[in-house]
Amino acid sequence: xxxxxxxxxxxxxxLGKTTQYASQYDASLLHPIARKLNRDQISVDESALPxxxxxxWTGYELSxxxxxxxxxxxxxxxxxxxQSTHIIESKSFKLYxxxxxxxxxxxEEAVREILQKDLSQAxxxxxxxxxxxxxxxxxxxxxxxxxxxxxxxDIEVDVYSPQDNLLKGKGQDQVSETLHSHLLKSNCLITxxxxxxxxxxxxxxxxxxxxxxxxxxxxxxxxxxxxxxCVERIYCDLMNTFGFEKLExxxxxxxxxxxxxxxxxxxxQNKTPxxxxxxxx
Numbered sequence: 459x460x461x462x463x464x465x466x467x468x469x470x471x472x473l474g475k476t477t478q479y480a481s482q483y484d485a486s487l488l489h490p491i492a493r494k495l496n497r498d499q500i501s502v503d504e505s506a507l508p509x510x511x512x513x514x515w516t517g518y519e520l521s522x523x524x525x526x527x528x529x530x531x532x533x534x535x536x537x538x539x540x541q542s543t544h545i546i547e548s549k550s551f552k553l554y555x556x557x558x559x560x561x562x563x564x565x566e567e568a569v570r571e572i573l574q575k576d577l578s579q580a581x582x583x584x585x586x587x588x589x590x591x592x593x594x595x596x597x598x599x600x601x602x603x604x605x606x607x608x609x610x611x612d613i614e615v616d617v618y619s620p621q622d623n624l625l626k627g628k629g630q631d632q633v634s635e636t637l638h639s640h641l642l643k644s645n646c647l648i649t650x651x652x653x654x655x656x657x658x659x660x661x662x663x664x665x666x667x668x669x670x671x672x673x674x675x676x677x678x679x680x681x682x683x684x685x686x687x688c689v690e691r692i693y694c695d696l697m698n699t700f701g702f703e704k705l706e707x708x709x710x711x712x713x714x715x716x717x718x719x720x721x722x723x724x725x726x727q728n729k730t731p732x733x734x735x736x737x738x739x
């Protein structure tokens with residue numbers, strides 16, 4: 459697999475480097491990274507994406523000062539369409555949010571508007587931002603993962619880098635099913651820090667051998683790639699192998715630095731139909 463971790467825009471990011479924490483609001487801290495860097499590796503043409511979807515980030519550590527200097531806190535939801543040309547490098551996102559901590563703002567709505575403007579400009583698309591007061595976030599309670607969990611399958615595993623040839627069909631029967639696993643782990647492209655996720659795969663088409671799917675998901679365990687890139691790789695490997703009539707892949711990653719990232723890719727729709735939050739988030 460091609461190593462693209464030394465691409466100039468990745469080397470210029472804050473990941474893996476000692477950084478100064480800004481004490482005042484600073485939009486320049488945001489570091490966009492072109493989605494094309496990964497999509498070229500999996501032969502995805504950005505002018506004709508083979509999927510739809512979005513990336514939903516949750517920010518648990520957002521705070522600012524009101525005009526009287528009193529701290530305000532909120533939980534934020536940031537939704538990036540997968541059609542955007544850029545993602546935001548996660549450490550730069552965290553540094554940017556930290557820059558609000560000692561900055562005064564007129565109102566919560568003023569904060570939301572600034573976040574939406576800055577992130578939309580960085581990602582080169584319209585980003586939707588919603589702020590929740592801590593007591594309001596019951597609107598997204600912990601939930602069960604949909605479908606059948608395949609984690610209890612008694613399999614042997616000895617491959618820890620993704621290989622699409624691990625995926626096998628189970629006969630020629632056409633089925634519609636939803637499966638999930640909590641065993642997805644990959645690593646940050648730059649720092650190699652572990653990224654942990656639960657993943658939902660829903661499809662219509664030739665039945666997948668569940669053993670092979672679990673081996674394939676586990677094979678990401680030593681793989682270095684950003685969250686969004688892993689999900690797109692999984693989607694493309696599944697679609698290219700099985701030619702599904704319909705396919706959805708949705709990963710709920712655990713938080714790091716006060717942020718979780720939850721990419722959704724679908725053959726059918728841009729917005730995730732799942733209201734999921736795992737107890738690891």
